[in-house]
Amino acid sequence: DSGVTQTPKHLITATGQRVTLRCSPRSGDLSVYWYQQSLDQGLQFLIQYYNGEERAKGNILERFSAQQFPDLHSELNLSSLELGDSALYFCASSVEGRRNTDTQYFGPGTRLTVL
């Protein structure tokens, strides 16, 4: 158990809908990262937050947004869902994340299925 929690574990929804994925980092970790893993694209970095502020942005679509709250938990919002958004979404956390040589510990993931 990495100490990172993600809810829900599975999510099934329809095209056009909006969903929210939730992540709680390990105790003491200030940085949260979101990743998307799909069969065709592999593991793609979406976005990083450090202590409530956006720190780095990857291949995140405009339909997706995230935030990190004062208690350091984070939410990833996916809207206008398409079939191609079906994937495993990971949250990871690290102690600081000022430098990306800090080890990131991954949560168990949320498997999103868009029908």
Add this chain to the structure above:
Amino acid sequence: AQKITQTQPGMFVQEKEAVTLDCTYDTSDQSYGLFWYKQPSSGEMIFLIYQGSYDEQNATEGRYSLNFQKARKSANLVISASQLGDSAMYFCAMGWGNRDDKIIFGKGTRLHILP
């Protein structure tokens, strides 16, 4: 451009044998870190081992060791005395110490341990 290459899409190894999973990387930065993660069929991403670019000794964690050859830009994972539970997908990843940027992942190697 920064890149991680894992050239072995799949490997079959007899139980109790040692395994080497290849990883080469490309970066012009001097400060970086290399990571290996394991993803079993259950889906979670498990951190295995880390090597910093300035570390002179190869990293070891139990049965895992990282064969770091800086001049050749390779960071191979060695698993000694393989076990059936080692069957999984293995990802090599790289992050940088001196700038805000994402971690990038290789495409992974699927390891099958045969009884």
